[in-house]
Amino acid sequence: MSRVSTHAHSQQVQPATEPNQRQDQRTPTSVELAEMLMKTMLAFKRRGNMCFAQQHNELSMARVRLLAAMGDAPRARMGDLSAALGVTPRNITTIVDGLEGEGLIARRPDPTDRRATLVELTAKGREHLEQIHVMHRELSDQFFAVLDESERRYLFTLLTRLQEGLLDT
Numbered sequence: 001m002s003r004v005s006t007h008a009h010s011q012q013v014q015p016a017t018e019p020n021q022r023q024d025q026r027t028p029t030s031v032e033l034a035e036m037l038m039k040t041m042l043a044f045k046r047r048g049n050m051c052f053a054q055q056h057n058e059l060s061m062a063r064v065r066l067l068a069a070m071g072d073a074p075r076a077r078m079g080d081l082s083a084a085l086g087v088t089p090r091n092i093t094t095i096v097d098g099l100e101g102e103g104l105i106a107r108r109p110d111p112t113d114r115r116a117t118l119v120e121l122t123a124k125g126r127e128h129l130e131q132i133h134v135m136h137r138e139l140s141d142q143f144f145a146v147l148d149e150s151e152r153r154y155l156f157t158l159l160t161r162l163q164e165g166l167l168d169t
Contacts, residue, residue: 044143051139052132062087064132066095067121070105071129075120077110104128 028036045061052059065085070076076084082092096119099105104125110116121129144152 048139051135055135062095063099067125067129067132070121075118077116077118
């Protein structure tokens with residue numbers, strides 16, 4: 001089904017036939033691939049922001065990401081959330097301020113470190129998070145509807161390889 005060629009430092013897997021590829025199509029450059037990936041990610045983010053904002057009073061993707069991170073743990077230090085989400089401590093404070101103002105999360109003192117602040121989901125925050133999960137599934141289903149099952153598997157394989165390659169460097 002696929003051809004594998006081993007080079008000194010990398011392994012390339014190419015499908016026997018790529019989905020929807022014409023024989024006369026030239027191979028895109030790495031810059032073109034990077035730009036297309038960024039444009040696609042931006043389009044998904046914009047659609048998500050629009051969808052979440054319509055349903056949840058201007059709930060941005062940054063706020064959605066923080067709520068989702070909070071869904072994985074009942075409480076988290078703001079510094080840990082900052083690192084996990086890849087945002088500055090100042091930005092995490094702004095995001096937490098907004099979510100706290102909406103009653104979705106609450107700040108608590110960290111009993112083990114007086115310098116740190118914990119945040120936790122409120123009951124309202126947990127309800128919002130459930131709605132967000134449903135909307136995320138629907139948004140993702142719409143976004144990837146143009147791909148059939150084999151194309152989805154192929155895309156997932158390629159994206160996984162790209163991510164692993166970035167983690168290895």
